[in-house]
Each structure stands twice: as C-alpha cells, then as structure tokens.
C-alpha cells in the first residue's frame with residue numbers, strides 16, 4: 001500500500017519521453033489469441049493493467065515473455081476459453097478477450113462486469129455485435145458465455161446512447177477477422193487505439209478497410225499468423241504532461257508523441273493561453289502566466305477525450321474565470337470533484353456538467369484517488385497547491401502511468417512514493433521508496 005507525498009512545484013523544465021499506449025496494447029494482447037503463432041510487441045508500457053492482461057493470457061495457456069518494453073506472446077495451441085474472475089474483476093478491459101476467444105476457440109467466458117467508479121459501463125454493444133456474427137450469448141450466474149460453431153460476416157450497426165464503443169468495436173473487429181464472408185461495422189469507434197488494433201490485425205494477415213473511419217469492412221480469412229508491432233504513443237499520458245505544464249507553468253518538450261492524436265487538447269490549451277509548438281515527433285509546451293478558463297465537452301475521437309477530463313478539471317480549478325466541463329461519454333465521471341473541492345477548488349455539479357470557478361490558490365490536503373484519471377488529476381492539483389498533499393489510492397495511478405514519479409521529478413516536481421505499512425495508514429512505519 002503506497003501513497004504519494006506531493007509538494008508545490010513548478011515551473012517545470014526539461015524533456016519527457018512518452019510511453020506506449022496502455023489502451024492500445026490491451027486489445028492488441030487479446031488479438032494475439034487469434035493465432036497459434038508467436039507475436040512480438042514493442043514499446044509496451046510497464047503498468048499494472050498490462051500485467052493483468054498478461055496474467056489472463058497465461059491463465060488461458062499462452063506463454064508470454066516480458067523483457068522490459070518488449071513482449072513475446074506464444075499462444076501455441078492454448079486450450080483455455082474462460083478469463084479468470086480474479087483478474088477480470090481488476091480490469092474491465094479484460095472483456096476484449098471475448099471476440100478473439102470466440103473466433104478461435106468457438107467459446108468464451110468472462111464474468112459480467114458491473115458498474116464501476118466512473119459510472120455505468122454496459123457491454124450491450126459488444127454482445128449485439130457478436131450475436132450478429134452468429135454467436136449465442138448466455139448471461140448466467142454473473143458470467144457471460146458466448147459460443148459459435150461458425151461466425152458469418154454481416155453488416156452491424158454499433159451505435160449506443162453515448163455513441164461508438166472503443167472496446168465494443170475492437171471485439172467485433174477481432175471476431176470478424178476469422179468469420180466467413182464480409183462484415184461491415186457501422187458507427188465503428190475512430191480512436192487511434194482502434195486504428196492501432198486494426199494495423200496489428202492487418203499485420204497478422206487480416207483484411208480490413210476503412211479503419212479510422214466510422215465504416216470498417218472486414219473480409220474474413222481462414223487463418224491469421226503472428227506479427228510484430230510497435231505500440232503507438234500514449235496520447236492520454238502525453239496530454240497529462242501537457243496539462244501539467246500548462247497548470248504549473250514552464251517549458252517542457254514531450255518526445256515520442258503523435259501530435260495529430262492530440263488536436264482537441266492542443267486547441268483547448270492554446271485557447272487557455274499556453275503556447276504549443278510541434279516538431280517531428282515532439283511537442284513543446286510553454287506557459288508563462290495563469291491560464292484563462294475554457295469550456296470543454298468530452299466526445300468520442302477526434303473530440304476532447306474523457307480520459308483527460310479530470311486533469312483538465314484540475315487545470316480549470318486554478319484558471320482565471322469560469323469554465324464548464326460537460327461529459328458526453330461517462331455522465332458520472334466526476335469523482336475527483338469532491339476531492340478537488342477539499343483542496344479549496346470551487347466546482348459545482350449540474351447533471352453531466354461541472355461548473356469550475358477558478359480560484360487563485362489550492363491548499364494541500366489528504367485526498368484519495370478513486371480511479372486512474374481522477375487520481376492523476378489530484379496529483380496535478382497537489383503539485384499546484386500550497387503545502388503538502390497526501391494522495392492515497394496510488395494503485396489506481398499505477399494501472400496506467402509508467403514511471404510517473406520519475407518522469408515528474410525529472411521535470412522538477414516534488415513527489416515521492418511512500419510505502420504505508422497497513423491500510424489504516426500507519427504513518428510511523430512508513431518508509432520512503434525514493435522520488
């Protein structure tokens with residue numbers, strides 16, 4: 001059990017290298033189940049969600065060698081078809097083994113995910129898509145079992161009340177690669193992570209057209225082979241460092257990024273007063289004065305990403321003026337608001353919106369991360385606040401940010417990871433694990 005001890009920091013200076021995208025590698029690891037041949041993935045971030053997916057693959061009978069950022073996945077003739085509850089309950093993204101297991105083994109079993117801390121997260125679109133391909137779906141005793149002797153391509157309309165589904169699209173695309181005939185996914189998610197999966201599937205021998213757009217056509221093939229792939233940069237990690245620089249001031253260069261994946265954030269940060277320049281695969285962010293409030297609405301890609309909503313709320317908490325944040329993906333993803341208010345922010349909720357009245361200063365306080373992005377938002381707020389902030393729930397942040405403390409301290413931030421002896425926070429026995 002760890003906590004972060006955070007002190008006021010900034011301005012930030014230096015260079016930070018962005019890691020591979022967690023949300024790209026998770027479905028790509030699942031896609032490795034579509035063949036018995038080995039695949040090699042490079043630039044894989046060392047975060048706990050990746051370890052969880054690796055454990056799920058191992059449980060299914062797949063060998064996975066982890067050598068730093070390089071993973072070799074050897075499915076061989078794996079025999080498992082059920083993802084273990086113990087791991088699935090830790091990570092909802094485990095649902096993306098459904099499509100590949102169904103296509104390759106004719107059967108897949110995953111425990112039914114419930115709601116989670118960022119709100120209701122139904123999987124009706126995943127199931128609708130797999131059923132359209134010919135799968136029988138049973139939900140019993142808290143488990144989803146999907147079965148099919150053969151899958152047959154068909155047009156599938158995959159829009160839900162909140163638009164497209166990233167992992168729902170992934171599941172259907174993966175299953176369709178080995179279906180008979182042609183599948184057309186209408187209202188496919190367009191996120192760069194879906195394109196990355198489509199690139200990997202293509203490298204495995206799948207036939208896909210239209211990836212990155214809302215209509216994706218998949219022509220089924222008899223078999224897929226192993227492939228090598230370099231995971232794309234994590235646009236959410238990059239966005240987090242951009243927001244940190246804009247909030248704390250300074251001059252930071254991010255290396256290994258794809259600026260074209262960050263258009264909506266770049267636009268909002270410029271509107272707020274930050275200076276952003278692009279060069280090859282680098283982005284330079286400069287901020288010399290307090291930022292102006294802006295309004296932000298989260299939307300599917302290329303709109304403003306919901307995964308940057310919480311960090312952006314932390315930025316607006318200290319901006320000049322009033323900004324309105326509207327969530328169009330997860331109407332209840334506002335767990336960070338009450339914690340930010342404990343630090344002196346003035347944020348009120350109105351349905352799926354947060355009205356953020358910028359204040360000149362925040363003050364450090366003990367706060368708790370409830371999920372990955374809420375956690376990192378509180379960390380940024382702590383770096384901007386007067387005094388010290390004790391942030392518990394670091395395990396949420398470790399799910400998706402690689403070497404975050406090292407990267408932040410490299411830019412001049414004061415943040416330490418401290419082991420807490422027990423869940424009650426026996427501070428007396430705590431010892432520092434270093435910056």
Ligand code: EPU
Nearest residue numbers: 023093120121122123124125126160162165166167329372
């Ligand atoms: N939805 C449905 N039915 C479904 C699936 C989704 O109504 O069957 C709704 C959701 O409730 C939500 C919207 O559709 O309102 C979009 O959800 P989506 O399915 O796209 O989310 P996801 O694929 O489960 C991925 C990311 C999330 C990210 C969302 C939205 C991964 C592993 N997870 O989840 O990332 O917030 O897309 O962009 O790729 C995070 O990294 O912190 C994170 C939560």
